[in-house]
Amino acid sequence: MAPNQPQQVTLSPAELSFLRSTLVQSPPIRFDHTKGPKDFRSMRAEYDVLPGANGSARIALEDGTEALVGVKAEVEKSQRRPSPDARGNTLSVAAGDAEMRDTDAENHGKGKGQNSWIETSVEIPGFRDDDPLPVFLASMLTESLLASGELKDRLYINSRFHWKLYIDILLLSPPLSYPLALLSMTTHLALLTSRLPALKSEKDEDPLFDDDWDAAVFLYPKNEGKSLFGAAEDKPPVIVLAMAVGPNIIFDPCMEELAVADAVLAVACANATSSSTRARIVSIRTIDPPSHLTPPGVPNSMNSATGGTVPASSADALTQRELLATSGVWTPPRGGMKRALISQVVKIVVEEGGVAEEVISALQAIELG
Amino acid sequence: MPITILPPSAPIATAHLKHEDSDEDMSDDDGLPIQSATSIVTPGETVTSDPQWMRGHGTYVPAETTTIISTVAGHLHKTNKLLSVQPLRARYQPEIGDLVVGRIVSVQTKKWTVDIAAPMLASLPLSAINLPGGILRRRTAVDELNIRTFFSEGDLLVAEVQSLHGDNTASLHTRSLKYGKLRNGLFTSLSGAGGGILSRRGGVVRSKRQTFTLQTSAGEIDVVLGVNGYIFVSAHNKSKQDEKDVSITSLEQGVSETLYSSQNDEIEPGVAREITRVSTLVKGLVACGRRVDEDMIVRVYEGAVDLDAEEKVMGSADRAGGAKGVVEAVLGRLEMGG
Numbered sequence: 001m002a003p004n005q006p007q008q009v010t011l012s013p014a015e016l017s018f019l020r021s022t023l024v025q026s027p028p029i030r031f032d033h034t035k036g037p038k039d040f041r042s043m044r045a046e047y048d049v050l051p052g053a054n055g056s057a058r059i060a061l062e063d064g065t066e067a068l069v070g071v072k073a074e075v076e077k078s079q080r081r082p083s084p085d086a087r088g089n090t091l092s093v094a095a096g097d098a099e100m101r102d103t104d105a106e107n108h109g110k111g112k113g114q115n116s117w118i119e120t121s122v123e124i125p126g127f128r129d130d131d132p133l134p135v136f137l138a139s140m141l142t143e144s145l146l147a148s149g150e151l152k153d154r155l156y157i158n159s160r161f162h163w164k165l166y167i168d169i170l171l172l173s174p175p176l177s178y179p180l181a182l183l184s185m186t187t188h189l190a191l192l193t194s195r196l197p198a199l200k201s202e203k204d205e206d207p208l209f210d211d212d213w214d215a216a217v218f219l220y221p222k223n224e225g226k227s228l229f230g231a232a233e234d235k236p237p238v239i240v241l242a243m244a245v246g247p248n249i250i251f252d253p254c255m256e257e258l259a260v261a262d263a264v265l266a267v268a269c270a271n272a273t274s275s276s277t278r279a280r281i282v283s284i285r286t287i288d289p290p291s292h293l294t295p296p297g298v299p300n301s302m303n304s305a306t307g308g309t310v311p312a313s314s315a316d317a318l319t320q321r322e323l324l325a326t327s328g329v330w331t332p333p334r335g336g337m338k339r340a341l342i343s344q345v346v347k348i349v350v351e352e353g354g355v356a357e358e359v360i361s362a363l364q365a366i367e368l369g
Numbered sequence: 370m371p372i373t374i375l376p377p378s379a380p381i382a383t384a385h386l387k388h389e390d391s392d393e394d395m396s397d398d399d400g401l402p403i404q405s406a407t408s409i410v411t412p413g414e415t416v417t418s419d420p421q422w423m424r425g426h427g428t429y430v431p432a433e434t435t436t437i438i439s440t441v442a443g444h445l446h447k448t449n450k451l452l453s454v455q456p457l458r459a460r461y462q463p464e465i466g467d468l469v470v471g472r473i474v475s476v477q478t479k480k481w482t483v484d485i486a487a488p489m490l491a492s493l494p495l496s497a498i499n500l501p502g503g504i505l506r507r508r509t510a511v512d513e514l515n516i517r518t519f520f521s522e523g524d525l526l527v528a529e530v531q532s533l534h535g536d537n538t539a540s541l542h543t544r545s546l547k548y549g550k551l552r553n554g555l556f557t558s559l560s561g562a563g564g565g566i567l568s569r570r571g572g573v574v575r576s577k578r579q580t581f582t583l584q585t586s587a588g589e590i591d592v593v594l595g596v597n598g599y600i601f602v603s604a605h606n607k608s609k610q611d612e613k614d615v616s617i618t619s620l621e622q623g624v625s626e627t628l629y630s631s632q633n634d635e636i637e638p639g640v641a642r643e644i645t646r647v648s649t650l651v652k653g654l655v656a657c658g659r660r661v662d663e664d665m666i667v668r669v670y671e672g673a674v675d676l677d678a679e680e681k682v683m684g685s686a687d688r689a690g691g692a693k694g695v696v697e698a699v700l701g702r703l704e705m706g707g
Contacts (some may be wrong), residue, residue: 010472012524013631014552021633022641029642031555033649034691040372042691060377062656062691295523297631305501305518305629328633362372 011259013297013330020260021327024246031256038348038355040252043185045366047193055194055219059186063254066172067182069190071219075157075207076117076164113152113162118145120167122183124175137180140285141169141187144237144268147282151191151236154219158204163196177255178287180266184239189363191236194219237270237282238359242345243289244337249345251355261289263337267349269356279356281346286336296321297330410439410454417452425453461486461597463539467530468579470551470595471541473520478513481520483528486558486597489538493520493528497542499549501628519629525551525601527580527593547580551593553633554603555648559655573598573661581663583647583670587639590647592666600661602647604636646673653696672699 011019022029028037035041043061050056053070060066122138123129145151145167155163167190169183195216197209210216220235243253243261250257258264264287272280301308302320311317321331349356410416416428420435425448427441439445443456463469463485471483474490482490495508498519520526528541528548543549559572573579573594582605583590589605636644650669654661673695 010474010523011556012472012552014550014633015525015554015556017633018552018554018636018641018644021636022645025638025641029638029645031645031649032652032691033642033645034695042373042375044375044377046377058377059374062693295521298518300627300630300632303518303630304515306627307501310518328635329631358372362374366374366376 011256011294013295016260016291016294017297017328017330019256020245020330023250023257023260024248026248028245028248028250030250031254037248037250040359041254043182045186045189045363047189047367053190054196055190055192057186057189057193059182059189061182063176064173065176065179065182067179067186068170068172069183069186070168070170071190071194072166072168073155073163073194073196073219074166075161078160078162111149111153112156113149113154115146115152117152117155117162118142118165118167120145120169122169122171124171124179126174133175137183138169140180140239140266140268141167141184144184144239144283145187145191147268148234148237148270150234151219157199157207160204161207167191177253177258178241178264180239180287181241181252184237184268185359185363188236188238188360189366192220192363193367235271235360235364237268238356238363239266239268240349240355240359241266241287242349244341244345247341249341249348251348258289259291259294260333261291262333262335263341264289265337265342265345267345267356269349269360271357271360278352279350279354279360281350284342284346289333291333294330294332296332297328299324299329408444409442409457410445411442412440414439416445416454421450422447422452423450425451427454427456428452460488463487463491463530463533463537463597465530465533467575467596468527468593469530469539469541469597470525470527470556470593470599470601471597472556472599473522473524473526476516476521478516479508481516483526483541485539485541485595486599487537487539489536491530491539491541493526493541493543495519497531497540497544499544499546499628520550521631524631525556527551527595527601549628550630551601551603552631553606553636554591554601555644557600557602557648557651559598559600559651559661572655573600576662578663583667585640585643585670586674587637587643590640590643592647592663594661594663600648600651602644602651604634604640604644646670649692650696653692653694656693657696657700659696659700668703669696669699672703676702 019031030037030039032041041061041063043059045057045059047055047057049058049068050070054073055071056069058066058068120138120142121129122134122141124134124137127134155165157163167187169187171179171183195213195218197211197213198215198217199207200210201208240251241253241264242249242251243258243264245257245260245262253261253264266285266287268282268284269279270282272278299308299321300306302311302317304310311320324331348354416437416439418434418436422437424430424437425446427439427443429438429440430436431438437452439454441454441456441459443454446453446455469485469491471485471491474482474484480492480494483493485491495512495516500506500512526543526549528543529545530539531542532540534540573596575596579596580591580593583592591603591605593601593603595601647666647670650673651661651666654665654669659665676695676699
């Protein structure tokens with residue numbers, strides 16, 4: 001489980017109780033009254049902001065949170081290692097080997113990518129490099145990028161050389177809400193607009209590149225119109241945050257909403273290349289919501305300042321709390337997420353016209369427009 | 370539409386830049402390098418070296434020179450011969466008698482420290498609060514032990530600035546029935562707007578009434594506008610209304626049992642919806658660079674309710690821009706209608 005927010009949420013028990021009571025209503029009343037449960041905070045985005053990087057993007061949310069991502073590619077010598085092909089040569093029968101070669105010509109570098117070819121670093125102001133928040137954010141982002149396996153295969157040049165991709169993610173503001181979704185969207189946009197110099201050499205020669213930047217090829221190639229096989233073009237994955245409060249599911253929670261979450265789910269999704277649905281899920285992680293750390297409210301019956309009697313022992317206090325029937329007292333949520341809710345989240349994300357499709361097409365639209 | 374992504378734009382709100390001050394003398398503005406309302410001066414920048422000008426807020430004159438240097442980043446203002454720089458963002462400067470909303474940061478043996486958006490934390494001594502039941506007596510060691518039953522970390526309260534110390538830290542008191550712990554509602558902060566002198570920009574202005582009751586279709590709502598830019602919108606407390614006129618001598622009847630309660634009353638969904646609506650509109654007002662006061666909130670709230678109702682009838686509820694978009698639409702209609 002990913003770590004909670006390091007900074008303690010300082011909302012009073014009465015506020016937490018109020019926020020929760022509005023969010024569990026149906027339809028939920030969000031902290032921003034104009035937003036529905038599936039609405040994202042509006043954001044401003046631009047790409048190609050850094051001249052020295054292969055691809056870069058900047059996204060600013062309306063609450064002032066801002067992220068900057070730069071993608072830098074370098075040519076690196078591959079470690080010599082016995083490839084599965086080579087081993088197959090010695091062990092398998094000749095017929096199967098010939099078949100393999102045929103497919104290899106078409107799918108350049110398929111299955112040859114290595115996880116170490118992508119390096120992600122997350123920097124958040126006020127945090128050390130080895131603090132849990134940046135480390136976990138970086139590993140979750142890397143995980144989603146590697147999960148589909150297509151990106152790392154694209155970095156393959158030939159058997160001796162490969163591209164090494166450095167993705168530097170910088171949060172320019174303090175993390176007001178859990179910044180994973182913002183960082184992921186910015187990374188998505190940066191990767192989408194990343195270009196690599198065009199390769200001029202062939203096969204296993206030392207790589208030689210076209211020095212004309214205009215001839216550079218996109219890391220995620222854009223095929224105009226429909227491709228031959230009817231498959232949609234491949235796009236980098238994007239992570240959306242969903243949180244559960246009672247029976248409701250809310251996307252893109254702000255800081256105040258996260259403070260009363262029952263459970264938070266980070267869903268990484270990419271567009272489906274070949275399936276009936278428009279999007280597919282690459283990875284799912286639960287995130288420990290900051291609500292678990294909030295102090296419980298003191299009910300009137302246990303508060304000496306409001307005419308109640310303070311329980312004699314802590315065990316007594318616990319029993320009284322368990323028997324508490326009133327709804328106006330804040331009690332931190334316990335336990336995780338119900339299975340039905342997880343499947344509901346997954347459904348909302350991947351369905352036709354669902355959240356994943358909306359987010360990916362909205363990010364795509366920036367590049368076109 | 371769940372997601373809106375806009376192209377980058379100049380982030381500055383232009384509404385507050387159109388200031389028409391009657392006391393501004395436009396005749397002799399020679400020797401002033403910066404005159405455009407859209408340009409800003411930065412700390413250390415020379416505003417002018419002409420000795421005819423006097424220095425005001427936000428400026429500094431080094432010893433044995435006549436150069437006026439800006440000490441803050443902001444817009445230049447001149448009133449006759451007085452030059453002042455109005456900072457873009459400022460913290461609240463407490464003044465005696467201000468009504469502020471604060472949040473308890475820490476609890477000490479005899480006092481609480483309270484965040485009131487000022488440069489320094491304010492303090493609230495144990496002796497400056499009402500005891501439950503309104504008993505008037507010395508604070509004993511028992512009270513000191515039970516200090517967390519009154520206020521604990523994170524609690525919101527409304528208080529008045531009682532005195533200022535030498536280093537500009539404020540001392541608060543809650544010795545009135547109007548003051549005390551806040552519950553049954555939502556907190557909004559307009560950080561960076563400052564108070565008082567920054568009245569022309571978005572933010573709370575010192576006014577005659579800082580707390581008022583808003584009539585809504587679902588019920589009454591209390592709004593507390595702290596001068597420090599902290600705002601609390603809550604369900605109307607009925608019991609407060611009945612015991613409004615109690616003198617200091619009969620405090621015990623006035624100070625209700627629930628003064629230090631951290632438990633919310635039952636709030637109807639309709640009221641809760643209106644509370645979030647008001648709170649969102651306040652944020653929208655600030656995003657538009659408008660001042661936040663009773664008159665403005667009432668007008669914008671009524672406009673927003675009308676707009677919402679019309680959109681429901683027309684069936685077109687698609688509006689981009691969230692809170693800011695709604696407030697802009699409402700303000701546009703209000704200005705059209707006069």
